[in-house]
Each structure stands twice: as structure tokens, then as C-alpha cells.
Amino acid sequence: MSMRGISLLYNSAKSNRLWQPAVRAMSTTSFARGIFLGELREQEIFPYPEVLTADQKETISMMMDAGHAFFQNTNDAAANDTNEKIPEEQLDEMKDLGMYGLMVPEEYGGMELTNTMYAKFGELTGVYDLGLGIHTGAHQSIGYKGILLYGTPEQKEKYLPSLASGEVFACFCLTEPSSGSDASSIKTRAVLNEAGTHYVLNGAKIWISNGGIAEIFTVFAQTPVVDAKTGETKDKITAFIVERSFGGVTHGPPEKKMGIKCSNTAEVYYENVEVPVENVLGEIGGGFKVAMNILNNGRFGMGACLTGTMRMLIEKSVDHANNRKQFVSNLREYQGIQQKIAMMNLLCYANESMAYMLCGNMDRGAPEYQLEAAMSKIFASQAAWDVCDETIQILGGAGFMKDVGIERWMRDLRIFRIFEGTNDILKLFVALNGVQEVGKLFKKQGNMSTAIGILQKKFLGGGMRALKTKVHADLNGSVKMLQEDITKFHVATAEQVMKYKKGIIEQQVVLNRVADSAILLQSMAAVISRANLAAEKGDLSELALANAWCGESHQRITQLVADLQNPALTKVDQATLNVGKMSLDSNGYLAKSPVS
Amino acid sequence: MASLRVLVGCKRVIDYAVKIRVRPDALGVVTDGVKHSMNPFDENAIEEAVRMKQKKVVKEIVVVSCGPTQSQETIRTALAMGADRGIHVEVPKGTEENLQPLAIAKIFAKLVEKEKPDVVILGKQAIDDDSNQTTQLLAGLLEWPQGTMASVVEHSDGKLKITREIDGGLEDISVNLPAVISADLRLNEPRYATLPNIMKAKKKKIEKMSPEDLGVDVTPRLKVLKVVDPPVRAAGDKVPDVATLMSKLKERGHI
Numbered sequence: 001m002s003m004r005g006i007s008l009l010y011n012s013a014k015s016n017r018l019w020q021p022a023v024r025a026m027s028t029t030s031f032a033r034g035i036f037l038g039e040l041r042e043q044e045i046f047p048y049p050e051v052l053t054a055d056q057k058e059t060i061s062m063m064m065d066a067g068h069a070f071f072q073n074t075n076d077a078a079a080n081d082t083n084e085k086i087p088e089e090q091l092d093e094m095k096d097l098g099m100y101g102l103m104v105p106e107e108y109g110g111m112e113l114t115n116t117m118y119a120k121f122g123e124l125t126g127v128y129d130l131g132l133g134i135h136t137g138a139h140q141s142i143g144y145k146g147i148l149l150y151g152t153p154e155q156k157e158k159y160l161p162s163l164a165s166g167e168v169f170a171c172f173c174l175t176e177p178s179s180g181s182d183a184s185s186i187k188t189r190a191v192l193n194e195a196g197t198h199y200v201l202n203g204a205k206i207w208i209s210n211g212g213i214a215e216i217f218t219v220f221a222q223t224p225v226v227d228a229k230t231g232e233t234k235d236k237i238t239a240f241i242v243e244r245s246f247g248g249v250t251h252g253p254p255e256k257k258m259g260i261k262c263s264n265t266a267e268v269y270y271e272n273v274e275v276p277v278e279n280v281l282g283e284i285g286g287g288f289k290v291a292m293n294i295l296n297n298g299r300f301g302m303g304a305c306l307t308g309t310m311r312m313l314i315e316k317s318v319d320h321a322n323n324r325k326q327f328v329s330n331l332r333e334y335q336g337i338q339q340k341i342a343m344m345n346l347l348c349y350a351n352e353s354m355a356y357m358l359c360g361n362m363d364r365g366a367p368e369y370q371l372e373a374a375m376s377k378i379f380a381s382q383a384a385w386d387v388c389d390e391t392i393q394i395l396g397g398a399g400f401m402k403d404v405g406i407e408r409w410m411r412d413l414r415i416f417r418i419f420e421g422t423n424d425i426l427k428l429f430v431a432l433n434g435v436q437e438v439g440k441l442f443k444k445q446g447n448m449s450t451a452i453g454i455l456q457k458k459f460l461g462g463g464m465r466a467l468k469t470k471v472h473a474d475l476n477g478s479v480k481m482l483q484e485d486i487t488k489f490h491v492a493t494a495e496q497v498m499k500y501k502k503g504i505i506e507q508q509v510v511l512n513r514v515a516d517s518a519i520l521l522q523s524m525a526a527v528i529s530r531a532n533l534a535a536e537k538g539d540l541s542e543l544a545l546a547n548a549w550c551g552e553s554h555q556r557i558t559q560l561v562a563d564l565q566n567p568a569l570t571k572v573d574q575a576t577l578n579v580g581k582m583s584l585d586s587n588g589y590l591a592k593s594p595v596s
Numbered sequence: 597m598a599s600l601r602v603l604v605g606c607k608r609v610i611d612y613a614v615k616i617r618v619r620p621d622a623l624g625v626v627t628d629g630v631k632h633s634m635n636p637f638d639e640n641a642i643e644e645a646v647r648m649k650q651k652k653v654v655k656e657i658v659v660v661s662c663g664p665t666q667s668q669e670t671i672r673t674a675l676a677m678g679a680d681r682g683i684h685v686e687v688p689k690g691t692e693e694n695l696q697p698l699a700i701a702k703i704f705a706k707l708v709e710k711e712k713p714d715v716v717i718l719g720k721q722a723i724d725d726d727s728n729q730t731t732q733l734l735a736g737l738l739e740w741p742q743g744t745m746a747s748v749v750e751h752s753d754g755k756l757k758i759t760r761e762i763d764g765g766l767e768d769i770s771v772n773l774p775a776v777i778s779a780d781l782r783l784n785e786p787r788y789a790t791l792p793n794i795m796k797a798k799k800k801k802i803e804k805m806s807p808e809d810l811g812v813d814v815t816p817r818l819k820v821l822k823v824v825d826p827p828v829r830a831a832g833d834k835v836p837d838v839a840t841l842m843s844k845l846k847e848r849g850h851i
Contacts, residue, residue, distance in 0.1 A: 058669055059794060062676065065633065066789045098791030111791050 032371035035521050036434035037441060038457060038490030040483055045525045046469040048353075048533040049360025051116050060117050067124040070097060077129035080262035081408050084254065086132060094166065099136055101164025103148065108160035115359040119304030126308025130412040131262040133305055138209030138263065139163075141298040142420075143170030146218045146239060149297060150282040150290055155241060159216060168215035173205040173242075173268055174291050181425045183220075184288055188270065190221040190238060192277070199223065199280075201242065201273040211266035212251045217242040218281065218294070219270070225285040237287035241279040248273035259411030295420055299373040300362060302416065303355025306384040309409065310348035313391040316406065317341060320395050331394070340390045346549045347383040349542075353526035354379060371433055374426040375519045381416035381423060388413050430518055431511035435504055438490075438497045451498065458491045472535040474543045475528055478550035482524045485557045489517050492564040509573050510564065517560045520553040600654045600751070600773070602645045603713040604679065605704065606638035606661050608670040608692075609724045622822050624693055625724075634670045637719025639677075639786035640779035644749060645717055646678035647784060653751045656680050658711055662700055664689040668802060675797035676789035682802035683707065687814070697725075699807070699814035701733035706810040708738060713774065715756070720745050720778040731778035741771035744778040 031044035052060065074093060080086050094100070102118050104110020113121065125133025144163045147155055162168050179186040188203025201221055205211070219242045222235040242249065252267035282290040318341060321331040331337045354376045362369055388410050392399030399406050417423045442450045471479055493514050500507055531546035563569050583590050610616065611631040619626055648654040659679040661667040664687060671682035685703055687695060708716065721728035728744075735742035743749070743758035747766070750757040760767040761780050789797070807814045835841045845851045 055798070058672065059798065061669065062673060062789060062794050063791055065673070066676075066791065066794065069788050096790055097788060102791075106795070109792075111795060 036437045045529045048529040051360045051363040071128035084261040086262045100166035104164040110164040115362045119359045122305045123308030126305035127312045131260040134260045134263040142172040145294045170216040171210035171214040173219045188221040190223050198274040201270045205268045211268045212264045215244050236285035239281040239287040239290040299377045300359040303376040303380040306380040307352040310387045317391045317394045344387045349545045350523040351383045353530040357526045378423045427515035431515040454494045481554045488561050492561045513560045524550045600714040601656045603716045604645045604659045605718040607635045607722050608667045609635045635722045640783045641717040641719050642674045643784045643786040663692045675800045676794045684804050694816045697727045697729035702812045705737040716776045735776040741775045745780045747782045
């Protein structure tokens with residue numbers, strides 16, 4: 001991955017608030033950033049955000065009832081998967097239900113849900129039908145999100161009403177055959193015509209969700225932009241609102257996919273499409289930022305949605321374990337099964353805690369949440385995959401059978417680690433952002449004084465002050481582990497920066513260890529905060545979950561930090577990577593068969 | 597044209613899908629933290645009123661619920677389905693299980709005096725007490741005709757033609773207005789509250805009052821002595837042949 005690509009990613013993706021916060025704005029620092037600096041920024045995580053008013057709680061409760069009724073009585077997820085389609089009549093019913101304009105302001109015909117309400121409602125698609133969730137999500141979470149975030153009043157007035165009602169569908173068009181993770185390398189071009197009235201758009205996009213059914217396309221294209229200072233013309237990406245009715249827009253047949261089959265995925269082609277200049281979305285040349293912010297803004301949805309999925313899978317696993325008898329007991333009596341069930345619960349709890357902390361903070365007006373959003377997406381998609389994998393394992397052969405219904409979830413879940421920013425790229429994004437923070441520390445304090453500070457922390461500890469926040473006594477152990485781990489992590493990361501300097505960008509094995517640790521630390525903070533809130537309200541049942549997760553995370557972080565600081569591991573990594581390089585050079589597996 | 601006014605009742609009950617547990621004091625079931633929703637037959641009642649409004653037979657639907665603060669949510673659901681305004685007769689939390697059919701019927705009788713509807717539609721019974729009494733008691737108090745267990749309701753010229761589901765099959769009756777009806781399951785298929793309608797419902801009015809405001813004494817007339825689980829099914833016996841079966845049946849006095 002090019003250095004330029006990564007630096008573009010982490011320099012430009014700042015958050016963009018959709019709502020005016022009803023509550024006084026939070027401070028301007030992110031907890032995740034603090035982790036890299038060895039800081040436990042308690043004011044960012046305590047108290048666990050509670051952002052719904054009593055009225056909003058009642059509204060969301062009624063919406064959930066209506067949603068459950070719809071999914072239980074009308075939607076047939078298995079049929080949608082087999083037919084690779086959602087029936088037309090059902091789409092009409094979903095439009096009547098109002099499922100396509102959940103976050104659009106009421107003045108444009110939407111439900112004006114906050115992020116937290118949208119997230120909660122989104123759990124329904126996680127519980128019942130991920131394919132349908134991607135169909136509605138591609139439309140509103142990314143398809144027309146750009147108009148919500150960057151649209152002019154005229155653009156909003158013109159497009160949002162019919163998008164909110166579902167009269168027309170929208171999609172997000174960034175990916176091209178040779179540009180996936182390296183989004184800034186896209187080749188679709190939009191050139192201003194002589195009269196200066198229209199951009200002429202040419203190019204091809206692939207794997208566009210809703211591409212075959214959309215009327216409104218948020219399209220990203222290279223536009224020649226004259227640099228005001230130098231007079232030089234350079235290609236910069238601009239975002240456009242493109243209507244199919246402009247002419248020249250065609251699409252390919254629906255892609256045949258592993259999962260989320262009822263969601264339409266297609267190639268979209270633009271041939272001399274005339275896009276009025278009024279349809280530029282955001283700034284000319286500012287399209288990359290628009291794209292990253294749209295994705296960043298929608299990321300919180302995945303954590304909440306997959307909470308629903310994991311909860312549903314846990315119920316199925318527990319039901320089977322309680323009722324299936326083999327050898328002398330029900331499966332529930334065996335440690336192997338208990339361990340699986342436990343891990344599923346912990347993963348779901350940690351994910352849910354992070355997801356709702358994220359959207360709660362977004363609703364409170366957090367100016368920056370890109371790291372937390374990336375962490376939540378990475379964690380949620382991997383956790384859901386693992387939970388589904390173990391569900392199938394617990395069910396045994398039955399888990400593999402189509403009729404039982406679990407295999408469909410496995411197929412649907414696989415894409416979540418890939419789209420909306422692959423987990424691989426997002427981990428590097430998290431790590432490099434963090435590394436950049438540490439780098440700033442060196443610049444600010446000077447290399448020597450920072451190095452001394454690091455050494456002090458390493459051998460004397462980070463000054464384990466008690467937290468200002470009153471935390472339930474049962475959580476003290478976990479809080480202490482979190483404090484220690486943040487300090488050790490900071491030291492280990494800073495040592496890597498000292499060792500590799502700018503070259504750290506190439507050290508992806510190291511960066512992945514850094515990212516994995518940071519995500520686990522963030523998850524520990526989230527569960528401690530959440531369990532503490534529950535305990536304050538008199539519910540002590542979550543303390544065990546939070547402490548168990550912190551115990552597990554602490555073990556993993558300790559290992560990861562040790563790996564970072566183990567000089568012997570550098571040689572091991574090199575030897576391993578070498579195998580990879582040789583295989584790539586030989587175009588395949590390196591060994592000959594032991595049997596000729 | 598649209599001239600009739602309808603009063604519809606709805607009750608907040610434990611959701612039909614929940615596994616009921618008897619309280620330790622054996623005087624009732626556990627309700628704390630348990631999912632509640634609108635009584636299913638009441639959904640049919642409201643749906644029927646909304647359909648009559650869509651057919652322009654009815655011009656206003658007033659929905660009533662008697663219960664604790666949370667009954668407001670049930671009223672909101674009815675408003676989201678299409679009722680125009682609500683009346684919440686509120687009782688202190690925890691006392692709602694003492695509200696018995698006679699008390700409810702008296703409350704409705706007073707509301708009928710106030711609101712002067714042409715038709716009152718109730719669900720035929722609540723799934724928690726299964727009484728199937730309120731409609732009949734109300735009709736008696738008002739001295740109005742009643743059409744209970746309705747599976748078809750048609751209006752023409754100030755009369756209602758009602759098909760009732762009875763033990764022997766179906767019975768067709770005709771009642772003059774004003775009348776009281778109770779809705780049965782097959783009367784209609786209740787609609788989902790759409791999300792836009794849920795939002796609109798938030799702007800509709802809900803009037804709050806207490807039974808005392810209506811001058812109704814809701815002291816229970818019936819006392820619950822004990823609530824128990826149904827007896828656990830005893831395990832069966834497998835028998836190898838018919839002869840053994842016959843002898844066992846004789847042994848146990850069944851034949």
C-alpha cells in the first residue's frame with residue numbers, strides 16, 4: 001500500500017457532525033488517541049453516554065415493536081437469500097413503513113432519528129436479515145449520506161424527500177476495478193465543459209450496492225483542479241450527485257455473491273454523463289474527504305447491527321447446548337461448550353459496549369471519533385464472524401445444513417470484514433494515527449526528554465493515580481489492569497517509533513500488533529464504563545461480564561506488548577515474512593510434495 | 597357519509613410470547629421487567645375502527661386505556677395505527693391488576709356519557725384474565741345492544757350487521773346504533789404502525805384522568821385467593837401390547 005495512500009487516509013478523515021448536540025459539547029480529545037500517549041482520558045468514557053430522552057425511548061420502543069412485527073410476519077430471509085431478491089411488494093411495504101429515511105430531517109419527510117436511535121433500530125436487520133440490512137444501509141447509511149452531510153439547502157430540498165420516502169434509491173460509487181483500498185487512485189473522470197455548465201463524467205465503478213436499482217448516485221471522480229497558488233493543474237477527487245435520468249448511466253447484471261444475496265450489487269458505467277455544476281457535492285477537489293467522512297459517519301451502524309446478530313446466535317447456541325444430550329449429559333455440562341458460550345457472550349458484550357459508546361458520543365457532539373469508529377468496525381465484524389463460526393461448531397453437523405439457517409449467516413457475515421474499509425486497512429489506519437500522535441510527542445518534547453520519559457514509565461510505572469471518577473469497588477481490579485496496560489502499551493509503541501522512525505509505515509506486522517492492542521484497550525474502557533453505569537443504577541449483573549472481558553483482554557495485550565518488545569521476535573517475523581516473499585516470487589506454494 | 601364516532605378500548609398486557617411465571621406470593625404473575633404489549637384482540641378492535649374511518653363511515657376514533665403510566669405507550673400505538681386522540685385513565689402503578697371488568701365497564705359508561713360515541717368497540721377478552729365480560733357489562737350498564745365475538749361488521753343506515761363466532765358456527769345479527777361490539781381474532785388483520793405514523797402519533801392528544809375524576813369506585817369485587825401453575829404433566833407409561841394397556845386402564849379405574 002502506498003505511503004501516500006495511507007497518509008491521505010489518516011490526514012483527511014476528520015469527523016463531520018450531522019446533528020447539533022443537545023447537550024454541552026464534549027472536550028475535543030478522543031479516548032483512543034489518549035491510549036497511544038499513555039493517557040487514560042477518563043472524562044471521555046465516564047459516564048457511559050445516555051443520550052435518549054424519555055420521549056425518544058418511547059419512540060424507539062414503538063419502532064422496535066413495529067420492526068419486529070414486520071420482520072417476523074412479512075420478511076422471509078431464507079427466501080430472499082434463495083431468490084437473491086427482496087419481493088417488489090415487500091419493498092413497497094418497507095417504503096410505507098418509512099424504512100428508507102430514518103435519519104433524514106422531518107422537514108424532508110424523514111424520521112430524524114439520532115445516531116443512537118438509528119443504531120438501535122438497525123439491530124433488527126442484524127437479528128433477522130443482513131442482506132435486507134445492506135439494501136437499506138447502502139441507500140441511507142452511505143448512498144445519500146453525502147447529501148445529508150454536505151448538501152446545499154437546494155440539493156437537500158431537491159433530493160431528500162424522494163430518497164427518504166424510498167420513491168428512489170441511492171448508492172455510493174467509489175470502488176473501481178483497479179481501485180479498492182487505494183481509493184485515491186480511482187480513474188473515473190469528470191471534466192468541466194467549455195460553457196462551464198456541466199461536468200462530463202466517464203468511468204466505471206464495480207461492486208456497487210444498489211447499483212442496479214438506484215436512481216441517485218453519489219459518484220467520486222478525478223477532476224482537473226487548478227492550484228490557486230502555483231497555477232498548476234492537478235487531478236483531485238470531487239464528489240457528485242448523479243441522476244440516472246441525466247443519461248449515459250448504465251449498469252451490469254446483479255453480481256452472484258457468497259452472501260447478502262438479496263442486496264443488489266452491480267457494476268455501474270458512466271459514458272459522457274452530463275452532470276450540472278450545481279450537483280457538485282461539497283468542495284471541488286474535496287471529494288476524498290467527503291468519501292472518507294461518509295464512511296466514517298456510517299461506521300457506527302455496523303457495531304449495533306452485529307450486536308443483534310451475535311445476540312441471536314448466542315440464543316441459538318445456548319438453546320442447543322441446553323437441550324442436546326451426548327454421552328452422559330447435555331452439552332451445557334462440558335467445559336469446552338461453556339468456554340465457547342462464554343467467549344460469545346464476552347465478544348457480544350464488548351462489541352455492544354463499544355458500539356453504543358461510539359454513537360452515544362457522536363450524539364453528544366464529539367468532534368472527533370474516527371479512531372473509535374474504525375476500532376468498532378474492526379471488532380464488530382471479526383467478533384460476529386467468530387461467534388457465528390462457533391455457533392455452527394456447537395450445532396455440529398446441523399450447523400452446516402441449509403434448513404437450520406445458520407450457514408446463511410456465515411455467508412452473509414463474511415463481507416463485513418471487507419467492505420466499508422477492509423479490516424486490514426483500518427487496522428493500519430488506527431495504528432498509524434496512533435503512531436503519528438507519538439511522533440508529535442517526540443517533536444514537541446524533543447527526542448531526549450521523550451525517551452527519558454518513556455524509560456521512566458517503563459521501569460517506574462505511569463504514576464497509577466486513582467481515577468477521579470467513582471467506580472464500583474468490584475471494577476477496581478479491571479481499572480488497575482487498564483491503567484497498567486495503557487502505560488505499557490504506550491511505552492512499547494513509543495519504542496517502536498524510536499526504532500523504526502518514518503520507516504514504521506512499512507512495518508505492518510508491528511503495526512498490526514499495535515492496532516490489536518489499542519482496540520482491546522478501547523474495549524476494556526468501554527465495558528468498564530458500561531458496567532459501572534449499570535452498577536450505579538443498582539444492576540450488578542454486568543460486573544462479571546466486564547471483569548471477565550478485561551481479564552481476557554489483559555492477557556492478550558500483555559502478550560502483544562511482550563511481542564512488540566521482544567527483540568527475538570523481529571528475527572522470527574523476518575523469517576516468516578521471507579517465506580511469504582519466496583512464495584510470491586515462485587508464484588505458489590514453496591514445497592514440493594513429499595510424495596512424487 | 598362520515599358521521600359516526602367510535603370509542604375503542606385497549607389494554608396493556610404481558611406480551612403473548614412471554615413465558616409467564618407465577619409470583620412467589622402466589623397471588624399473581626411476575627410483571628416487573630417483563631415485555632408488555634397491546635392485547636391482541638384490542639388490535640383487532642382498533643384496526644376495525646380505522647378501517648371504518650378509511651371507508652368514511654367513521655369520522656373520529658377516540659382510544660381509551662385504563663392502567664398505569666406505561667399504558668400511555670399502548671395508547672400511542674393505537675394512535676399510530678390511526679386513532680385520532682386518546683384518553684388515559686390512570687391508576688397507581690401496581691394497582692392495575694385490581695382493575696376488574698365491572699370497574700372498567702363503569703369507567704367506560706362514564707366516558708360514553710362524556711364523549712357520546714355511536715359505537716364502542718372492545719377486544720373480546722384480555723389475554724391475562726380471559727374474562728370476556730367487559731363488553732357485556734358495559735352494554736348492560738348503558739342498556740345498549742351488543743354484538744360480541746364479531747368477525748364481520750358492516751354498517752348501513754344507522755344499523756350494524758354483525759357476524760358472531762359462536763360455538764355452533766356463525767350467527768348473523770343486526771343491531772341499532774348506538775351499540776357495543778367486541779372484536780374477535782378473525783375480524784381483520786391489524787396493520788403495522790408505520791414509522792411515519794408513529795411520529796405523527798406523538799403530536800396527537802392524550803387526555804389524562806383518574807377513576808375518581810369520573811366518579812367511579814374501582815374497588816375490586818372479586819378477591820384472588822391463589823395463582824398456581826398448571827399441574828406438571830406426569831410421565832406416561834409405555835406398554836408392550838394391547839392386553840397390558842387394557843389391564844393398566846382397568847387398574848387405574850379409567851374403564
